[in-house]
Amino acid sequence: MFITVTIQVVILMILMLLGVIIAKTKLIGDTGIKNITDLVLTFVTPSVIIKSFIREFDVAVLKNLLFSFLIAILAHILFIVLGIVFVHSKDKVAERVLRFGIIFSNCGFMSLPLQQALLGDEGVFYCSSYITIFQIFIWTYGVFLMSGDKRNLTVKKIVLNPGIIGFLVGFIIFILWMLWSNRS
Numbered sequence: 234m235f236i237t238v239t240i241q242v243v244i245l246m247i248l249m250l251l252g253v254i255i256a257k258t259k260l261i262g263d264t265g266i267k268n269i270t271d272l273v274l275t276f277v278t279p280s281v282i283i284k285s286f287i288r289e290f291d292v293a294v295l296k297n298l299l300f301s302f303l304i305a306i307l308a309h310i311l312f313i314v315l316g317i318v319f320v321h322s323k324d325k326v327a328e329r330v331l332r333f334g335i336i337f338s339n340c341g342f343m344s345l346p347l348q349q350a351l352l353g354d355e356g357v358f359y360c361s362s363y364i365t366i367f368q369i370f371i372w373t374y375g376v377f378l379m380s381g382d383k384r385n386l387t388v389k390k391i392v393l394n395p396g397i398i399g400f401l402v403g404f405i406i407f408i409l410w411m412l413w414s415n416r417s
Contacts, residue, residue: 241350245343279399281345282364285357286403290411294358301359305366312336313374329378337375340367361400368396 255261261269288294316332338344340363348356372390377383391397 237351238347241347245346275395278345279395279402281349281357282361282396282399283403283406285354285361286407288354288358288407288410290407290414295407298359298362301362302366305363308363309336309366309370309374329381333375333378336378337367337371340364361403364396365400368394 252266256266313332313336316335320328320331320335322328322331340360344360345357345364348360369391372394373386376386376390
């Protein structure tokens with residue numbers, strides 16, 4: 234397992250180094266980089282999540298998925314509390330940014346390839362629950378934290394983002410598979 238993790242971290246580091254080289258040499262311009270990032274976040278990440286849900290339905294798996302949702306919610310609440318308790322600054326903008334950094338990781342973009350390599354579709358399946366909760370918190374509390382304005386919170390931002398859409402499509406496939414396999 235250690236070797237697999239090491240190899241995946243090295244691969245991710247090489248990809249990041251490649252990105253830095255491409256950006257520094259202007260091989261791909263800012264618009265191209267933005268387009269590639271949008272492609273990965275909008276289509277690749279949801280596709281990986283959806284693929285992880287294509288599996289035999291099992292009640293135990295559903296219970297574990299719901300439990301992973303609960304753990305993800307509790308983790309985010311804990312991070313919010315830790316940010317409030319430990320991060321204080323006279324510069325309120327810096328304070329908000331530091332709290333945001335404590336609460337929100339780069340869980341989707343970097344963790345999915347690692348989860349896929351280490352734990353396969355099973356890892357991505359459970360990781361998707363964390364990403365879903367992450368997306369809900371980032372588009373609610375995260376937006377409020379950074380802007381300080383509740384008016385920036387919209388149902389559209391919460392529901393219509395790639396992580397949530399990928400999870401919902403995958404979950405529907407998972408449930409439909411259960412209905413299809415239990416129809417006899």
